[in-house]
Amino acid sequence: MEKTPIISVNGLSKQFGSFTAVDHISFEVYRGEIFGFLGANGAGKTTAMRMLCGLSFSTAGTGTVVGYDVRTQSELIKRHIGYMSQRFSLYEDLTVAENMALYGGIYGMSQNDIRARVDELLGRLNFADHKDDLVGSLPLGWKQKLAFMIATIHRPELVFLDEPTGGVDPITRRQFWDLIRATAKEGTTIFVTTHYMDEAEYCDRITMMVDGTIRALDTPANLRRHFADRLQRTYEDMTMEQVFYHLAREAKRGE
Amino acid sequence: MKSVLPILMRKEITQFRRNKVLPRLVMMMPIMLVLIMPLVTQMDIKNISVVVLGEDRSLLSTRIESHLANSDYFRMPESAYDYNHAVELMDQGRVDLIVSIPAHFERDMRNGHGKPISLTANAVNATKGGQGIQYATQTIISAVTEIAAESGLSAEGGLSVEGGLITVQNRYNPTGNYRHFMLPALMIIVLLLVCTFLPLLNIMTEKEHGTIEQINVTPVSRWEFILAKLIPYWILALVMIGFAMLLAWAVYGLVPAGNPLNIFIGAFLFSLCMSGFSVTIANISNTMQQAIFVLFFFVIQFMLLSGLFTPISSMPTLAQWLTYAFPPRYVINIFRSVYLKGTLFTELWFDYTMLFILAAVFYTLATFTYKKQN
Amino acid sequence: MMIVLIMPVILLMLFGFAISTEINEIPIAVVVDEYTPEVRRDLTALENNPYITLTGIIEERDVDQVLRSGKVSAVVMMRDGKRNVVLDAANSSMSVSAGSYITSILRSGTTMPLSVTTYMRHNPQLKSAYNFVPGVMGLIFILICAMMTCVSVVREKETGTMEVLLVSPIKPIYIVLAKMVPYFILSLINLATILLLSHFVLDMPISGNLPTLLTLCVLYILLSLMLGLFVSTMALSQVVALLICAMVMMIPIIMLSGMMFPVENLPPVLKQISYIVPARWFIEAVRKVMVEGLSMSGILKEFSILCLMTIALFAGSIKKFNDRLE
Numbered sequence: 038m039e040k041t042p043i044i045s046v047n048g049l050s051k052q053f054g055s056f057t058a059v060d061h062i063s064f065e066v067y068r069g070e071i072f073g074f075l076g077a078n079g080a081g082k083t084t085a086m087r088m089l090c091g092l093s094f095s096t097a098g099t100g101t102v103v104g105y106d107v108r109t110q111s112e113l114i115k116r117h118i119g120y121m122s123q124r125f126s127l128y129e130d131l132t133v134a135e136n137m138a139l140y141g142g143i144y145g146m147s148q149n150d151i152r153a154r155v156d157e158l159l160g161r162l163n164f165a166d167h168k169d170d171l172v173g174s175l176p177l178g179w180k181q182k183l184a185f186m187i188a189t190i191h192r193p194e195l196v197f198l199d200e201p202t203g204g205v206d207p208i209t210r211r212q213f214w215d216l217i218r219a220t221a222k223e224g225t226t227i228f229v230t231t232h233y234m235d236e237a238e239y240c241d242r243i244t245m246m247v248d249g250t251i252r253a254l255d256t257p258a259n260l261r262r263h264f265a266d267r268l269q270r271t272y273e274d275m276t277m278e279q280v281f282y283h284l285a286r287e288a289k290r291g292e
Numbered sequence: 293m294k295s296v297l298p299i300l301m302r303k304e305i306t307q308f309r310r311n312k313v314l315p316r317l318v319m320m321m322p323i324m325l326v327l328i329m330p331l332v333t334q335m336d337i338k339n340i341s342v343v344v345l346g347e348d349r350s351l352l353s354t355r356i357e358s359h360l361a362n363s364d365y366f367r368m369p370e371s372a373y374d375y376n377h378a379v380e381l382m383d384q385g386r387v388d389l390i391v392s393i394p395a396h397f398e399r400d401m402r403n404g405h406g407k408p409i410s411l412t413a414n415a416v417n418a419t420k421g422g423q424g425i426q427y428a429t430q431t432i433i434s435a436v437t438e439i440a441a442e443s444g445l446s447a448e449g450g451l452s453v454e455g456g457l458i459t460v461q462n463r464y465n466p467t468g469n470y471r472h473f474m475l476p477a478l479m480i481i482v483l484l485l486v487c488t489f490l491p492l493l494n495i496m497t498e499k500e501h502g503t504i505e506q507i508n509v510t511p512v513s514r515w516e517f518i519l520a521k522l523i524p525y526w527i528l529a530l531v532m533i534g535f536a537m538l539l540a541w542a543v544y545g546l547v548p549a550g551n552p553l554n555i556f557i558g559a560f561l562f563s564l565c566m567s568g569f570s571v572t573i574a575n576i577s578n579t580m581q582q583a584i585f586v587l588f589f590f591v592i593q594f595m596l597l598s599g600l601f602t603p604i605s606s607m608p609t610l611a612q613w614l615t616y617a618f619p620p621r622y623v624i625n626i627f628r629s630v631y632l633k634g635t636l637f638t639e640l641w642f643d644y645t646m647l648f649i650l651a652a653v654f655y656t657l658a659t660f661t662y663k664k665q666n
Numbered sequence: 667m668m669i670v671l672i673m674p675v676i677l678l679m680l681f682g683f684a685i686s687t688e689i690n691e692i693p694i695a696v697v698v699d700e701y702t703p704e705v706r707r708d709l710t711a712l713e714n715n716p717y718i719t720l721t722g723i724i725e726e727r728d729v730d731q732v733l734r735s736g737k738v739s740a741v742v743m744m745r746d747g748k749r750n751v752v753l754d755a756a757n758s759s760m761s762v763s764a765g766s767y768i769t770s771i772l773r774s775g776t777t778m779p780l781s782v783t784t785y786m787r788h789n790p791q792l793k794s795a796y797n798f799v800p801g802v803m804g805l806i807f808i809l810i811c812a813m814m815t816c817v818s819v820v821r822e823k824e825t826g827t828m829e830v831l832l833v834s835p836i837k838p839i840y841i842v843l844a845k846m847v848p849y850f851i852l853s854l855i856n857l858a859t860i861l862l863l864s865h866f867v868l869d870m871p872i873s874g875n876l877p878t879l880l881t882l883c884v885l886y887i888l889l890s891l892m893l894g895l896f897v898s899t900m901a902l903s904q905v906v907a908l909l910i911c912a913m914v915m916m917i918p919i920i921m922l923s924g925m926m927f928p929v930e931n932l933p934p935v936l937k938q939i940s941y942i943v944p945a946r947w948f949i950e951a952v953r954k955v956m957v958e959g960l961s962m963s964g965i966l967k968e969f970s971i972l973c974l975m976t977i978a979l980f981a982g983s984i985k986k987f988n989d990r991l992e
Contacts, residue, residue, distance in 0.1 A: 090509050091665055111665055112511060120509040126502035130310045131303065142299035143510050171310075313906055328936070329921065383958075473755075493905050580904050581817055585669050588809075589676075596680055605690050608683055629736060633754070639735035 043068045043195055043226050044089060048098035049107075051084050058084045060249035061098060066228060068194075071221050073237050074230040075277075076246030077285060082230040083123065083199055085246070089228070090197055091115055103194055116144075119196035123203060125184035129173035133164070133183060136172060137190055144191035151190075158186045162216075178209040182216065189220055196220070198229040202236065214239050234277040245284050252284045296512055300520030304494075308524065318486065318528065322536040325478045327543060330471040340424045341386060342366045343378050346393030352439055353393045356409075359435040360391065365427045382414050389413050389424045391432075472546055476627035477600045479536045483529055483559060484620060487566040488591055489584075491525050495574035496583045508664040515659045522567045522658075529563035530556060549634035557637075558626035561647035565619035568654030575661040594620045622647050670814070674806045674856045675863060681798045682868045692764050693719045693738045697726050699745040708744060711771050718768070739764055742772070799864045800952035801923070803883070804945035806860070807853055808890045808919055813911040815849050815894030820907040823898075839984060846891045853887045875961040882955065882965065885972050886948045892979035893944070899986035919945045947971050 044066035051059040059081045066072045074082045087093040089102050091111025100107040103117045127136055134155060141151035159165040162182055172180065181201065188196050198217070202210045210233075218239065221227050229240070237243045237257045245253040253260055257277060264283060265275040308314060344357045360366050370386055372378035381387040390412040394400075400407055411428055413421040498504040507517060533556065540546045548555060570587055577583035597611065598604070598620035604612055615621045622643040629635035637644070694712065698705055713720050721738055729741050733754045743750040749772050753765050819842065822828040831841045861879075864870040872879065893915070901907035922936060923945035932940060940946050951968035954960045962969065 092505065092508055094665055112513075115509055115511045118509070120506070122502060122505055124502040126504075126506040128303070128307070128503055129501070130307050135303070135306060139299060139303050140510070143296050143507075143512055313909060317909060324917075493908075497905065581814070581821065584817070584908055585814075589669055589673055592677070593680070605692075607690075611683070625736070629734070633734045633736075635734050635736065 041068050042066065044072075044100070044102050044228065046089070046098070046100040049085065049088060049095050049100050050097035051081075051088060051093065052096045057249055059088070059095075062246075062249075062251050063098075064244060064251060064254055066226065068226055069221065069224055070241040071217065071227040071229065071239065073240030073243035074228065074246065075234065075237055075243050075281065076230075076232065077281075078232060080246040081249040082246050086197055086199055086228070086230055089114075090118065090120055117194050119188035119191065119193040121184045121188040121196070121198045121201055123200045125180050127172045127180060127184055127187070130171060132169045132171055133159070133175075134168045136183065137187060140187045141190050146191055154190055158190070162186075178205050178212075181205060181209070181213065185213070185216060189225065193225065195226045195228065198227065200231055201229065202231065202233060210236075234281050237277040245281060247285055253280070295516065297516055297520055300512070300517065301523060304520060304524050314490070318490075318532065319535075321485065322479075322482050322532055322539060325482055326475065326536055326539045329478050329481075330474055330544070338365055340366050340388045340427070341370065342368055342389040342391060342424075342428070343370055343372050343381065343387050344368070344391045344393065345372060345375060345378060346391075346397070347395045348393050348397040350398030352398040352436065355439055356391075356393065356432050356435040359431045359438075360428070363427070363431050365424075366431075379412070382412075387414070388421075389428060391428060471544055472632065473628070475540050475544065475546055476631045477624060479533060479540075479559075480562075480600065480620060480624055480627060481595065482532055482536060483562060483623075484566060484591065484594065486532060487525055487529055487563045488570040488587055490528075491521060491567045492570040492574045492583055492587050493580070494521060495571060496577065496580040499574075499578075500580055514662045514664060518571055518655075518658055518662060522564075522571065522655075525567050526560060526563045529559055533559040546631070548631045550630035550636065552630075554630045554637050554640070555627060557644070558623050558630070558647065561644065561651055562619055562623040564651035565647060565654050568651065568656075568658045569619075571658040572654065572661050575658065575663070594618055597621075599624050616646070617650070619647060619650050622650075670810055670852055671855065671859070673809075674802065674860050677802050677806065678799065678860060678863050678868065681802060690717065691719055692717060692740060692767070693721050694740045694742060694768070695721050695724045695729075695732055695738045697729060697741060697743040697745075698723055702747075704747065705744050708742075708749070708772055712742065712768075715771055718771070740768060742768065799860070799868065799870055800949040800956065803857075803860055803952060804886070804923060804949045805916075805919060806856055807883075807887050808893070808915055808945060810856065811846075811849050811853055811887055811890030812894035812897065812915055813908070815846055815891055816898040816901070816907050816911055817904055818849075819845055819895065819898035820901050820904050824903055839987065842895060842983075842987070846895070849894075850887060850891060853890075854884075857883050857887070870956065871959075872956055875955065878962045878965070879952070879955050881962075882948070882951055882969065882972075885969070885976065886944070889944055889972055889976040889979065892976055892983060895983045896979045896986070899983060918943050922946065924949050944972060944975050 042065040044064075046065070047063045048061045049059060049063070050057065050061050062085060074086065076082045084093065088095045088107060089100060091107065091114050095108060102114045105111075105113045107114065128139070131139070137155050137158075138151055141154065146154065155168070156165070159168060164179070164182070167175070167179070172183065175183065185198070185201065188198070201217075202213055205213070214236065217227055217229070229236075231237075240257060242254070242256050243260070244251050255263070260280050261272055261275045261277065264270075264280050265272045268275070268283070270279075342360055344353075344360060346353055361368050366389075370381055372381055372387070372390075375390070375392060378387060378390045382390065390410075392410045392412070394407040394409070397407065397409070409432060411425055413424045495504070498507075537548070537552070537555070569590075573587050573590070574583055577586060596602075597607070597615055598618050599615075600620070604615055604621065607615070626640055626643050626647075629640060696709065696712070698709075709720075712718050724732060724741070726743070729743070729752065732738050733741060733752065736754070739754050741752045743752065751765055751768050751772075819828075822831070822845075834841075857880075861872065865872055894911075897910055897914070898907060901910055918939070922932065922940040922943050924940075947968040951965040951972075954965050954968075958964070
């Protein structure tokens, strides 16, 4: 894995009136890694991600994504990234193929390119039969996978996933992560937020956000070892959930 | 990057076609408005119930009474034996107008000491009351004129009414057909509703479903996105106007006196204005309910203050100044003038120019209020 | 939210001051053959009249152009002692009034021993406020109560929160009734606003029984709430709810209730339809109470019809509600 940063953030903050949602966070994400942004609901993960995607203006601090500044060059950033929101915003009254063609076209792919890519992606998931189904008729698990496909249809360097596995069964979750890892192997950097602590094991490095600040930034293994030592527990006992509980006990908000 | 516009527009059109309610509604609306509204919007009052009192059995009074009875506007289902009885009938709602001819009316008229005829109207409904009085006065005058002509009396005779020398000619609407007057206005109502509510609902639905966020994270530019949303509606507006015009011809025989192209140009510019306006509202609203109400508020102002139902010249000066910013005002003038008077394009240059300016203003507003990043 | 409270005020102001058919200004042009004393007399009369603007003397060949382009509303042609008033009947619903007005000015120079005096019962100043305030009330309440309640209930259906409520031990009908409470209160505030405004600013009398008027209005508000509820049981999305409300409620109310256009003139078919428009009965009753000063006894017919409608809608809504739950 190369160690060139694809995201670089310094003191980034977002304030809503008197409420600080994101409080001076600093970190780097390297090309090709799966970077997990963990934290409780309300910790500030989505807000932070939205600033990196160019959906939200930061109120302090600096950041660059794929080499462009998040405040002044967000439109350029958008050309090189993919995004999957919490609500998998797909057009329910369009078919699978139509949704994919739409976004492929938006990112400037040629007709032939799109067709080939659609076949490739749908084939990978054995979904080709449902190409002409209306998205509204699909079950949740499939919508989720479709949203991921659309986020990566244009082979972006970096893809942002906001709580992509919300509300689906454990098997589907596992399948989804297989998908993510396959994409990462192809060289795409993955930035994913989640509140499922067990998913941290799939990531190369993670951070823990609590109350808008970063309380930890390391590989999952290192974190577990660190806290196992600190709390005089075994490595096996110290799951990511345990790590989180320990960190979150100091939180003012959260569950 | 080549333009994304065609792709976005294809999506909009596909979504419109798949929608179960909208296309049907869009077809129904012109039909309903053009067919039903003219039946309803009769400002002329008919069937005014009138009672004539008076002991003067002269030729003049009976002539007045028969003119009233034969008039389209009046009917005489009741009779009263005196004024108080007539008023009672009025309070019961059975009589709308009381005409009292004083005793010795004709005799006094010939002597030059005519006593006034008194008209009493039930003015709870002010329009009805006022018009009743007006019609009655006209009818009475025509009756008197007739008698004067028959008696061969001249101006010295005391029974003269020079009304015979004054004629009134209605140009451009010789039948005085109120429908012909209202139809162009109704077409505009159709346009107004389609070009404001549909784009607004479209955008608010995307906002509430979250699909707009997905678009915001792509490199699609603001103006492309908005244009893609609006263009289908501009085309729709033109189609609907064409359809409405066909209907008007088929059902009422109403054909534009002037160049139909002028009407289409007016409709097009108008749809630009109104869709830009409604997108601006959509951009600054958070929920569908809120957006709908704000839009509705403005649409009502536009409908009532632009000369659709009541003339702008009757409004207080301050309000008249306000209407210069209202697109409907110009398009109503354009439609009516071209349809009924055959006015030329160059004669309407002011209206067209203002529409163009307003369209540019609203479109700019629409683009600027759309924030991909906040 | 503010819109909901401001709207009645604005509507009343609009109707009260802006919307009228009064003649303020009639631009005219004149064609003159010969400057006889009578012609001069008529010209002076026209020129001096405050409501007529004499834009100039023109040639006969320009008459068409000047009317067509909308520069003037009428042309008076003075020839051979005759006067021909040519009106632009396309550009004004009041060309008839304009015509009569001009004619009366021309005529005032002549002898006319015939005179007519007029009395207006109940409305001596012919205030059109008496006409439309009931109409505005009818419209506003339906708008707020029916439309907003409807959209609000359907919104819950759409977002799925309705299901959560339905699963709770509270009887569904109470949930829905609770939804209506805010709009009920809003409507009461609006009612007070409208009454105060129309009385103090538009000089509308509240000559009848105030209690009767209030009872009538509250009944109508309840009716509107029920109507909103009923429609909400049929719509699945907010957009559809809105469109149904607009087509089925707003437009018939504006057209068929007697608010702007007189009901007497409707062709028989539409007249039948107008009988089921609740606003029609409400507006009639309000006019009777506010302007004619009648009390409950005078509006029994309208009142009972409104009561029946309310009950029917309520029953219908409950039934539909329960049907869906099975």
